[in-house]
Amino acid sequence: MIDAEGTVLAGRYQLVERSGQGGMATVWRAVTRGAAGFIRPVAVKRILGGLSHQPEFVQMFVEEARVGATLDHPNVVQIHDFGRDVLDNYYLVMEWVEGVDLGRWSQSYEAAGWHAPWHLTAAIGIESLRGLHAAHTRADPYGNPAPTFHRDVTPGNVLIGLNGIVKIADFGLARAMDRARITRPEMVKGKTGYVAPEMLDDGLEASAQSDMFSLGVVLWEVLASRPLFRAAHDLDSLRNVIKCEVPSLAEIRPDLPPALVGTIERALRRDPRERFGSAREMLLELARVLRRVAEPTDAAPLGQSVALARERLGMPPRDLPPEELVPLEGARWLTPEDGLDREELAIPLIPGRRRE
Numbered sequence: 022m023i024d025a026e027g028t029v030l031a032g033r034y035q036l037v038e039r040s041g042q043g044g045m046a047t048v049w050r051a052v053t054r055g056a057a058g059f060i061r062p063v064a065v066k067r068i069l070g071g072l073s074h075q076p077e078f079v080q081m082f083v084e085e086a087r088v089g090a091t092l093d094h095p096n097v098v099q100i101h102d103f104g105r106d107v108l109d110n111y112y113l114v115m116e117w118v119e120g121v122d123l124g125r126w127s128q129s130y131e132a133a134g135w136h137a138p139w140h141l142t143a144a145i146g147i148e149s150l151r152g153l154h155a156a157h158t159r160a161d162p163y164g165n166p167a168p169t170f171h172r173d174v175t176p177g178n179v180l181i182g183l184n185g186i187v188k189i190a191d192f193g194l195a196r197a198m199d200r201a202r203i204t205r206p207e208m209v210k211g212k213t214g215y216v217a218p219e220m221l222d223d224g225l226e227a228s229a230q231s232d233m234f235s236l237g238v239v240l241w242e243v244l245a246s247r248p249l250f251r252a253a254h255d256l257d258s259l260r261n262v263i264k265c266e267v268p269s270l271a272e273i274r275p276d277l278p279p280a281l282v283g284t285i286e287r288a289l290r291r292d293p294r295e296r297f298g299s300a301r302e303m304l305l306e307l308a309r310v311l312r313r314v315a316e317p318t319d320a321a322p323l324g325q326s327v328a329l330a331r332e333r334l335g336m337p338p339r340d341l342p343p344e345e346l347v348p349l350e351g352a353r354w355l356t357p358e359d360g361l362d363r364e365e366l367a368i369p370l371i372p373g374r375r376r377e
């Protein structure tokens with residue numbers, strides 16, 4: 022019962038509900054409990070069995086988790102902890118973002134037959150770029166430049182909270198995943214439509230420009246309500262990326278300001294040298310577009326759009342408030358004092374009443 026609701030890891034992270042399943046990991050909404058009733062929602066990302074037994078993968082994963090944990094920025098999902106369960110599978114404990122990912126946010130408009138509002142999309146782009154830029158300009162504790170690149174900017178890795186705060190998840194994890202001997206093709210599924218072309222055919226390393234390209238694809242797709250390079254088969258997606266033919270966004274969305282279209286198209290140039298010099302340059306360009314817009318694009322309308330997206334998607338108004346989860350009668354919460362050897366214990370949960 023190591024991957025079931027109620028499982029407690031390391032004596033303090035209790036899995037509440039499976040929130041998402043990627044190719045190589047499962048994301049759980051979980052709670053961490055401390056003394057005196059202290060409770061905090063967290064996300065627990067568990068690396069699927071098998072990968073944790075590949076030394077090269079593990080080494081890279083540990084390294085990336087370590088680097089990720091030093092990234093401290095409001096637009097980057099904070100990594101709290103890193104551990105290994107009794108079956109030797111690794112997991113990351115991260116800040117929980119209560120809201121939706123950008124893929125679902127965008128789908129919620131598509132499902133209603135609308136295009137996503139471009140001013141909010143641009144605002145999400147700006148916030149994402151703030152997080153990316155912080156990582157690109159990261160310094161080590163001695164002040165030496167130690168940039169880190171995301172490598173996996175996809176709609177699922179841009180999280181928008183009900184509070185209207187945008188956060189980039191899974192920094193650098195893609196690097197570890199690349200190193201893993203990928204034996205199951207579904208592991209990379211869906212990601213291939215976002216990788217920068219120079220990383221595919223010129224063998225170039227990830228860079229600020231490759232992250233910007235990926236974000237360009239994401240923003241293009243949100244605005245166009247359709248995939249850009251993504252195809253049913255990964256090989257076709259890769260071919261599309263390498264060709265890098267970008268249909269005119271201005272034709273699909275005649276309502277967009279030309280400066281917004283121009284900014285996204287510049288991020289999508291085939292030659293990385295023709296893109297923006299830095300994520301900050303790109304965000305300043307997007308900010309310039311929004312300066313001419315009367316409608317507010319701060320956290321309040323963004324948060325409201327997330328609440329509406331959840332409604333359209335049939336999601337509950339909020340995720341279950343963890344303080345309303347109670348252990349089964351007779352059971353008690355495990356505390357850190359219970360020790361690591363108890364972590365395979367699963368305590369059944371009774372969901373509390375949903376807050377209206």
Ligand SMILES: Nc1ncnc2c1ncn2[C@@H]1O[C@H](COP(=O)(O)OP(=O)(O)O)[C@@H](O)[C@H]1O
Nearest residue numbers: 040041042043046048064116117118122177178
């Ligand atoms: N820190 C988090 N807070 C809230 N939800 C998250 C968090 N991390 C991931 N998720 C959700 O779980 C889903 C699966 O995550 P993941 O395994 O990284 O796959 P992917 O990024 O490919 O979608 C995400 O799409 C997102 O909706």
Ligand SMILES: [Mg+2]
Nearest residue numbers: 177178190191
């Ligand atoms: Mg992710």
